[in-house]
Amino acid sequence: MQNILVTGGAGYIGSHTVVELHNAGYNPIIVDNLSNSRKSVLTGLKNITSKDFTFYKVDCNDKETFRQVFKDHQISGVIHFAAYKAVGESVAKPLEYYENNVGSLMTLIRLMKEEGVEKLIFSSSCTVYGQPDQLPVTEQSPKKTAESPYGNTKQVCEEIIEDTSVSDKSFRAIALRYFNPVGAHPSSEIGELPLGVPNNLVPFITQTATGWREQLTVFGDNYDTKDGSCVRDYIHVVDLAKAHVKSLEYLTQHSDLSFDIFNIGTGHGNTVLEIVNTFEEVSGTKLNYKIGDRRSGDIEKIYADVTKSTKVLGWKTEKSLRDSLQDSWNWQLTLKKEV
Ligand code: NAD
Ligand code: WQD
Numbered sequence: 001m002q003n004i005l006v007t008g009g010a011g012y013i014g015s016h017t018v019v020e021l022h023n024a025g026y027n028p029i030i031v032d033n034l035s036n037s038r039k040s041v042l043t044g045l046k047n048i049t050s051k052d053f054t055f056y057k058v059d060c061n062d063k064e065t066f067r068q069v070f071k072d073h074q075i076s077g078v079i080h081f082a083a084y085k086a087v088g089e090s091v092a093k094p095l096e097y098y099e100n101n102v103g104s105l106m107t108l109i110r111l112m113k114e115e116g117v118e119k120l121i122f123s124s125s126c127t128v129y130g131q132p133d134q135l136p137v138t139e140q141s142p143k144k145t146a147e148s149p150y151g152n153t154k155q156v157c158e159e160i161i162e163d164t165s166v167s168d169k170s171f172r173a174i175a176l177r178y179f180n181p182v183g184a185h186p187s188s189e190i191g192e193l194p195l196g197v198p199n200n201l202v203p204f205i206t207q208t209a210t211g212w213r214e215q216l217t218v219f220g221d222n223y224d225t226k227d228g229s230c231v232r233d234y235i236h237v238v239d240l241a242k243a244h245v246k247s248l249e250y251l252t253q254h255s256d257l258s259f260d261i262f263n264i265g266t267g268h269g270n271t272v273l274e275i276v277n278t279f280e281e282v283s284g285t286k287l288n289y290k291i292g293d294r295r296s297g298d299i300e301k302i303y304a305d306v307t308k309s310t311k312v313l314g315w316k317t318e319k320s321l322r323d324s325l326q327d328s329w330n331w332q333l334t335l336k337k338e339v
Helices: 012-023 041-049 063-072 087-092 094-115 149-167 201-209 237-253 272-283 307-313 321-338
Strands: 003-007 027-032 054-057 075-080 119-125 172-178 180-182 216-219 234-236 259-264 289-292
Touching: 003 012, 012 027, 012 041, 012 075, 012 237, 027 063, 063 094, 075 094, 075 237, 087 094, 087 149, 094 119, 094 149, 119 149, 119 237, 149 172, 149 259, 172 237, 180 237, 180 321, 201 216, 201 272, 201 321, 216 272, 234 237, 234 321, 237 259, 237 307, 259 307, 272 321
Parallel strands: 003 027, 003 075, 027 054, 075 119, 119 172, 172 259, 180 234, 216 289
Antiparallel strands: none
16 A cells, blocks of 8 residues: 655645545555644544544754654655645734745755655645736746735745656656635544634634634625626535546556646635525525625635646546535534534
8 A cells, every 4th residue: 555645634624535535445644743734633533434544743954853764664655735725814924934834845855856756746736827818827827926925935935846747757756736725524523623713704704604703704895706706616525635636647647647736616606695695595594794895915806727637637526615615604603512
């Protein structure tokens, strides 16, 4: 059984990917410093898979402690989720973001080269496109100047990976540009665990529906979209997790591939108000919301062209927006019970 190192594997997307790797016959090994996750995620993973996964509480910037993971296991490939991801916080703490996001990637790549590990899947983001000139965005769409230090770390990381793959034929990688991950595992054993007030739309909606937050503010209804609110491509986290397994298989089967990039989204855009309405329908609740001002730095509309990932990786989404919002809601209800 191949060992796949999953950095940030206790986090939101990482934990769902651990499940899909397991389902596909891999042995995921989790490395996480728990800076934005809880060890209880391992219990959820065990409840889903009946397996105790190997877990290291290690910071990916701590090179020598991190090296021990490579010494303890023969690693076939790495999926690198570990990073900070709060856009607003990155504006206030740029050095922390560059150090953690860029620093951990560089430490990881050095270790991979030193320990002879060839394959990397990297978590990138549609944030690299900024506000695209044409929709849907393809992987060839130009990258725009990043709106935040967080966004810039994703651009810089992609460049570091590409440059390294050019310089060293035994280092091969795929960067996945995620659109907006939502939803949770249908078992409600794992899901997103936002610490403090959520920045993202769907956790804010579910927390408002349970009464943890008083009211959702829809940031603007005067954009050039069908109902005036912003458009995004919301993808179920289980579909996103499966894209990592497909990417790993593709990288394994194509030993001549040095570096490639794929959009991972549904290919469809939905407005904020459509998300609110669909949430009300699937949850049977009435959401307390108001229309507020635009949020500074927001993109008006973006959604993915997924032709490349569909054709090349043989991957496509299987879940609907209703599935996503239903699973987010079920997960929120589980959290409510724990409080
Ligand atoms: P998350 O915060 O839930 O997961 C990240 C995990 O990495 C956390 O468990 C955290 O404790 C861990 N971590 C952070 N720094 C670490 C370090 N130095 N060493 C070890 N562990 C560390 O976030 P997520 O939503 O699962 O995102 C995963 C990746 O996907 C990130 O790279 C993020 O930038 C990227 N991404 C996320 C989104 C999104 O909307 N969630 C969109 C696009 C890209
Ligand atoms: C979605 C829509 C808001 C909250 C961010 C990062 C991006 C990527 C994904 C990592 C927008 C609206 C939100 C609220 C609202 N992450 N909204 N009221 O802005 O697409 O992207 O997460 O790479 O880098 O910037 O996601 O969930 O914050 O917002 O009306 O209380 O919901 O204006 O249109 P976004 P989001």
